[in-house]
Amino acid sequence: MDEDGGTAGLHVAELHESVPPRDLEQQARAQQYEQQHRYHHRPPVLHSSLPPPPSPCELFLNLNRLLHERRVAHS
Numbered sequence: 277m278d279e280d281g282g283t284a285g286l287h288v289a290e291l292h293e294s295v296p297p298r299d300l301e302q303q304a305r306a307q308q309y310e311q312q313h314r315y316h317h318r319p320p321v322l323h324s325s326l327p328p329p330p331s332p333c334e335l336f337l338n339l340n341r342l343l344h345e346r347r348v349a350h351s
Contacts, residue, residue, distance in 0.1 A: 330338070
């Protein structure tokens with residue numbers, strides 16, 4: 277005993293309950309999965325600054341214009 281009447285010696289700050297090995301394996305797998313798939317929890321990337329894709333009609337007209345310019349250049 278110490279001078280205040282308490283027990284003397286080393287004191288354990290916390291006692292941890294033993295965890296069954298199966299629970300440790302599940303925790304390890306869950307932690308590994310989270311590390312490998314952490315991007316799933318990110319918000320989606322917004323691409324609002326990009327212009328909308330061209331319509332099929334615009335693609336057709338651009339292709340025809342390019343082909344025409346190419347024919348004219350090779351003539």
